[in-house]
Amino acid sequence: MKTFLKQPGRAEADFSRFDVKTVLRNIYILFSRSEIPIAQKDQEIMDIVDSSSPLPPWFTEEDLAIYANLYTKSGFSCPLQVSYRGPHGEITTTNPKLQVPVLLIMGGKDYFLKFPGIEDYIIGGKVKECMPDMEMQLLPSGTHFIQEQLPEQVNELIISFLKKHF
Structure with a gap:
């Protein structure tokens, strides 16, 4: 490790x-x-x-x-x-699937989406190969700090997700 x-x-x-x-x-x-x-x-x-x-x-x-x-x-x-400085190296997991409900909340204006391949991976749905039970909520006006920018909307999404799954 x-x-x-x-x-x-x-x-x-x-x-x-x-x-x-x-x-x-x-x-x-x-x-x-x-x-x-x-x-x-x-x-x-x-x-x-x-x-x-x-x-x-x-x-x-x-x-x-x-x-x-x-x-x-x-x-x-x-x-x-x-x-x-996290562990950036080889992945030793043989089945890198997350088998639990996942909620991803992102801002449509998050600079992270501009990195090569990221928008395709996340918005295009390829990420679902690793997280088949992922729900994504894209808030179009949101940026990288979406939880601070739009706290009421983010909280609503989290509460709704938790009520639905737990």
């Missing part, structure tokens, strides 16, 4: 140039758009944010302050471990 890399890397070095609140502001500005944010060869991800860009309208300065306080205490190590 592979283990997570524990050494700080490029993202930590990039983030450490700024205070926590600025890093979070930049993350919400960058990843709430439908385009994939790509840094050039001589840039880091934090370098491509226009500091005059406003926060998304559904994410307030109060939200930012609360998140900044929490991340000041916990740091970014755990979120970076899970997403970017």
Whole structure:
């Protein structure tokens, strides 16, 4: 079994140039758009944010302050471990099917859908080969942070799914 890399890397070095609140502001500005944010060869991800860009309208300065306080205490190590340093290697599962009901809620404007093959895999239904009992709810105006952008709709979908299956 592979283990997570524990050494700080490029993202930590990039983030450490700024205070926590600025890093979070930049993350919400960058990843709430439908385009994939790509840094050039001589840039880091934090370098491509226009500091005059406003926060998304559904994410307030109060939200930012609360998140900044929490991340000041916990740091970014755990979120970076899970997403970017997880076990990326060979899959040892012989039958990678999830045999339970699954609910996927995505925003139609989530930048993640722009990665090559992802939209075909998810929207095109190929993902159902691994999760045959998956229900997908695509909220057209939603972005990557759909649970924060459209919390009432997301909560309704989750409650409805749970009532239906459990």
